[in-house]
Every structure is written in C-alpha cells, then in structure tokens.
Amino acid sequence: MNREVLGMCYIGRHIKMTGFVVLTFELDADVGVYFMTGPVNAVSNQEIEDSGLSITLSKLRNTAVSRLKELTAERKISEKDLAKIKQKYVLVSVELLKSNIEEMKMIPLHAGRGWQFDVLGEEVRLFPLPASNDEFMQRLNEALELAS
Numbered sequence: 001m002n003r004e005v006l007g008m009c010y011i012g013r014h015i016k017m018t019g020f021v022v023l024t025f026e027l028d029a030d031v032g033v034y035f036m037t038g039p040v041n042a043v044s045n046q047e048i049e050d051s052g053l054s055i056t057l058s059k060l061r062n063t064a065v066s067r068l069k070e071l072t073a074e075r076k077i078s079e080k081d082l083a084k085i086k087q088k089y090v091l092v093s094v095e096l097l098k099s100n101i102e103e104m105k106m107i108p109l110h111a112g113r114g115w116q117f118d119v120l121g122e123e124v125r126l127f128p129l130p131a132s133n134d135e136f137m138q139r140l141n142e143a144l145e146l147a148s
Contacts (some may be wrong), residue, residue, distance in 0.1 A: 012089030
C-alpha cells in the first residue's frame with residue numbers, strides 16, 4: 001500500500017526526564033525531501049502528557065513547504081545545538097501518513113556518528129488515527145524506551 005508522508009517531526013525526551021523538545025521539518029519544494037528547521041520547541045512534561053497528540057498533529061499537519069537552499073541562518077539549528085540535543089535527548093521520528101486512512105508512524109532513533117541515527121525495522125510502529133492522547137502517549141513512551 002502506498003502511503004504519502006504529510007508531515008514529519010522529531011520528539012525528544014530529556015535523558016533526565018525533565019522535559020521534551022519538538023524538532024520541526026519542512027518539505028523542500030524543489031526536491032521533495034524533508035529537512036529540519038529551527039527553532040527547537042521546548043515542551044514541558046505536563047504539556048506532553050496533557051496535549052502530546054494535538055501538539056504533534058499540529059506540527060505534522062502544518063508542515064511548511066520551502067526551499068532548503070533559501071533557509072536563513074535564523075532558521076537553521078547549529079551543529080553545536082544539534083550535538084547537545086543528541087547528547088541530552090532520546091529521539092523518536094514521527095510521521096503523518098495518508099493512504100485510504102491517516103496513520104502515525106513512530107521510529108525510535110539510535111545514536112550513530114554525528115547527526116546520524118540508526119533505525120531498526122522491527123521497532124517501527126504504525127497506528128491508525130484518530131487516536132486518543134492516552135494511546136498516543138503509550139506509543140510515544142514505548143518508542144522512547146526502545147530508542148534509549
């Protein structure tokens with residue numbers, strides 16, 4: 001079944017479980033690939049617990065289309081900041097997919113070299129939408145545990 005990717009973001013949980021970050025991606029209008037943009041959005045544990053699904057769906061359903069080659073310095077995340085994020089957060093890639101139904105895909109990310117990550121196919125999870133915030137949080141927590 002062919003699925004169209006409607007949006008993408010990374011959700012990270014601090015290794016000390018003191019909060020989350022949401023990393024935004026935009027779609028490159030020229031080549032059709034997603035690329036990360038700033039700013040990094042800090043989200044409290046309480047916000048994620050209460051509204052994680054709506055926060056995530058808002059990011060995924062409102063993906064900007066732009067051109068990577070026109071990305072301004074203010075919207076780039078520095079290598080130094082990316083290294084800090086990778087060091088301090090456990091990350092999960094989240095995608096919104098559309099075929100005949102909407103689905104959310106969660107991919108636990110395992111640290112590789114630099115800003116690279118390893119993905120284990122057996123850890124990738126798909127679940128249909130709509131879903132409750134409790135279901136979303138259960139899936140997110142499972143993915144974060146796999147990534148840690």
